[in-house]
Amino acid sequence: MTHGKQAGDRVVPSAQTGRGPAQGVSMFLSGTDSAESIWQTIRAHLRAEYGARTYDSWLKPLALVSVDADTVTLGSPTHFTADWIRNHFAERLRLLWSAQSASIQAVRIIVENGLKTTAAAEPVHPAPATVREETAFGVALEPRYTFDSFVVGKANELAYNAARTVAEGGPIDFNPLFLYGTTGLGKTHLMHAIGWHLRNAVPGAKVVYMSAEKFMVEFVSAIRDKDTLSFKQKLRTADLLMIDDVQFIAGKDSTQEEFFHTMNEIISAGKRLIITADRSPQNLEGIENRILSRLAWGLVADINPADYELRLSILLEKIKRMPGANVGEDVIDFLARKITSNVRELEGALNRIVAYSTLVGKPIDLDFARQVLADVLKAHDRKVTIDEIQRKVADYYAIKLSDLLSARRAREVARPRQVAMFLAKRLTPRSLPDIGRRFGGRDHTTVMHAVKRIEELRADDSELDADITRLTRIIDA
Numbered sequence: 013m014t015h016g017k018q019a020g021d022r023v024v025p026s027a028q029t030g031r032g033p034a035q036g037v038s039m040f041l042s043g044t045d046s047a048e049s050i051w052q053t054i055r056a057h058l059r060a061e062y063g064a065r066t067y068d069s070w071l072k073p074l075a076l077v078s079v080d081a082d083t084v085t086l087g088s089p090t091h092f093t094a095d096w097i098r099n100h101f102a103e104r105l106r107l108l109w110s111a112q113s114a115s116i117q118a119v120r121i122i123v124e125n126g127l128k129t130t131a132a133a134e135p136v137h138p139a140p141a142t143v144r145e146e147t148a149f150g151v152a153l154e155p156r157y158t159f160d161s162f163v164v165g166k167a168n169e170l171a172y173n174a175a176r177t178v179a180e181g182g183p184i185d186f187n188p189l190f191l192y193g194t195t196g197l198g199k200t201h202l203m204h205a206i207g208w209h210l211r212n213a214v215p216g217a218k219v220v221y222m223s224a225e226k227f228m229v230e231f232v233s234a235i236r237d238k239d240t241l242s243f244k245q246k247l248r249t250a251d252l253l254m255i256d257d258v259q260f261i262a263g264k265d266s267t268q269e270e271f272f273h274t275m276n277e278i279i280s281a282g283k284r285l286i287i288t289a290d291r292s293p294q295n296l297e298g299i300e301n302r303i304l305s306r307l308a309w310g311l312v313a314d315i316n317p318a319d320y321e322l323r324l325s326i327l328l329e330k331i332k333r334m335p336g337a338n339v340g341e342d343v344i345d346f347l348a349r350k351i352t353s354n355v356r357e358l359e360g361a362l363n364r365i366v367a368y369s370t371l372v373g374k375p376i377d378l379d380f381a382r383q384v385l386a387d388v389l390k391a392h393d394r395k396v397t398i399d400e401i402q403r404k405v406a407d408y409y410a411i412k413l414s415d416l417l418s419a420r421r422a423r424e425v426a427r428p429r430q431v432a433m434f435l436a437k438r439l440t441p442r443s444l445p446d447i448g449r450r451f452g453g454r455d456h457t458t459v460m461h462a463v464k465r466i467e468e469l470r471a472d473d474s475e476l477d478a479d480i481t482r483l484t485r486i487i488d489a
């Protein structure tokens with residue numbers, strides 16, 4: 013084992029053998045937790061926080077090497093990954109370690125070539141039953157990403173159907189398949205599912221999956237090693253070539269040149285090609301026209317953000333695969349309503365509450381979920397606008413929006429108007445003069461009066477109080 017050990021480092025036995033907790037270092041930490049179990053806890057946090065993909069690519073290979081009085085040393089398998097971790101995750105690692113053990117002040121990343129990752133590396137989710145397989149060249153397919161675990165809804169059904177067609181191995185009348193959608197919507201999942209499926213449907217099929225970034229890195233190192241021939245051969249002998257996140261090679265001219273030739277050869281040899289990007293071909297700036305027009309020959313399928321029903325089904329699907337996770341319907345509904353940005357974040361939020369509940373031994377209820385996800389929810393908090401409040405209040409009281417904004421003083425419009433002003437003050441950061449202006453150019457004292465009046469009335473009028481609670485829920489949904 014190449015160790016990179018330095019004076020003062022204490023080597024964790026389990027990091028070398030992949031067995032058992034690191035008892036050898038526990039004496040340096042306060043409390044009863046061993047360093048290894050703290051490390052497993054931190055790994056669970058990292059996985060939940062960054063999502064499976066980032067975690068698997070960068071963080072999973074990290075191994076605990078030693079813990080000295082105030083410094084934790086972690087080993088990363090290559091210089092490249094060690095640098096990446098130092099630049100992108102070092103501070104987070106340090107914070108997580110010091111949160112677990114106040115004596116830790118620094119985290120050091122060294123290169124550890126001979127390390128295996130520990131067997132107990134995944135405390136949150138048991139390892140999938142399928143054995144992880146390497147693609148002949150490129151990157152291993154993720155066993156969790158299959159068609160079975162992919163939930164289909166309106167947002168992704170075109171992409172899903174196209175993916176299934178490519179995966180069956182029969183004749184296809186489009187090539188390449190170009191899948192696009194913003195981050196975290198399941199493009200990579202679908203690609204891997206195609207890879208797994210095709211391998212079963214056509215035994216011996218050579219499946220190559222890689223990110224466009226990896227394509228570039230491999231290509232550049234092939235040039236450096238003066239061995240572009242074997243690079244070309246490895247790619248061009250694929251029966252199914254899948255290149256993820258092609259936007260990455262925008263502006264990279266020689267990589268694009270090579271990419272273009274690869275595309276051509278794969279397509280003209282009748283092999284299957286799948287490409288993904290975060291946007292449509294028309295919007296892929298910095299990519300050569302000849303590549304774009306090649307893409308347009310094939311089938312272009314978009315994946316849209318999941319709607320509420322799809323988010324709900326995805327959560328149920330994920331929970332089904334988490335043995336022992338007990339997440340109530342109210343929490344599932346809450347997550348599906350609140351985390352709307354993308355499926356990766358939705359999944360990350362779910363993983364996080366399940367991981368925390370295991371860590372602290374608490375059941376998952378709404379309060380617990382709110383607490384654990386406070387930062388995520390804050391970031392997702394939708395900005396409520398005055399327009400929206402006005403529209404929803406007018407709807408609720410079945411009056412015309414123009415009446416709500418008018419100078420009419422009749423009670424049936426005056427009271428809803430006051431309620432709307434009250435909600436505008438409460439649910440938006442706008443100032444009183446600002447709100448007044450948006451309500452037909454009224455003075456700020458009018459708004460102040462409305463807010464006060466509603467507060468007073470609410471205390472005695474349970475019907476009004478219930479109206480306001482309902483309206484708040486409707487507006488803040």
Ligand SMILES: Nc1ncnc2c1ncn2[C@@H]1O[C@H](COP(=O)(O)OP(=O)(O)OP(=O)(O)O)[C@@H](O)[C@H]1O
Nearest residue numbers: 161162163194195196197198199200201326355356
């Ligand atoms: N329809 C779905 N059913 C089940 N899981 C899904 C679905 N869509 C996305 N996911 C999950 O969301 C996570 C993110 O998906 P994935 O990595 O495939 O996104 P992506 O579109 O490739 O993102 P990026 O553009 O950032 O690479 C994965 O864990 C994936 O399993």
